[in-house]
Amino acid sequence: MRKRDPGSAPQLGDRVPYVFIKKPKNTPAYEKAEDPLYVLDNSVPIDAEHYLHHSLENPLLRIFEPVLGETKAKSVLFKGDHTRVKAVTTSKVGGLFKFTQKRETCMGCKAAMPKGVEGNICPSCKENEIELYLSQKAELDDLRIDFNKLWSQCQRCQKHMQKEVLCSNCDCPIFYRRKKIRSDLVKAENLLAKFGPVDW
Structure with missing residues (x-):
């Protein structure tokens, strides 16, 4: 973060939001941590395995062990065909991206x-x-529609429906959802623009 923008880099004692991104196995956690906005803007893949095993596994096992049994709960929930499907995102940054050539x-x-x-x-x-x-x-x-709902929610939060939303509260879940939908909206508008003028 400091290399990208020294002015906005966190200082000692700052509370820093982060997500874990995909890196090679046995990479230290501090090297896997990345700024969520940077991850959203550059489509950096998130380490879903980390979140599954460190954040979701224990609560889900506590819920399902009384129903399924101790050994069966783990095998049913975290092993099998349903765990093999992964969404692959193409990162816009990184070593190999420099050598790739984008084609429509x-x-x-x-x-x-x-x-x-x-x-x-x-x-x-x-x-x-x-x-x-x-x-x-x-x-x-x-x-x-989704973006407008989130935008309206942010306007209500700042108690003014006619002003620009100036929220930068990284603790708010709507903040990241709004950023994600905004980037998806731009991509969708660009895709629609590629059709050119409609003359059917």
């Missing part, structure tokens, strides 16, 4: 777009363009 993908089949093809839909998905546009528009509308 088709919104329908998610295949890499052929060179020389404009837009965001490959020729094989062109017939579904209207459905893809409408689903993207619906997703954008849902994000706008």
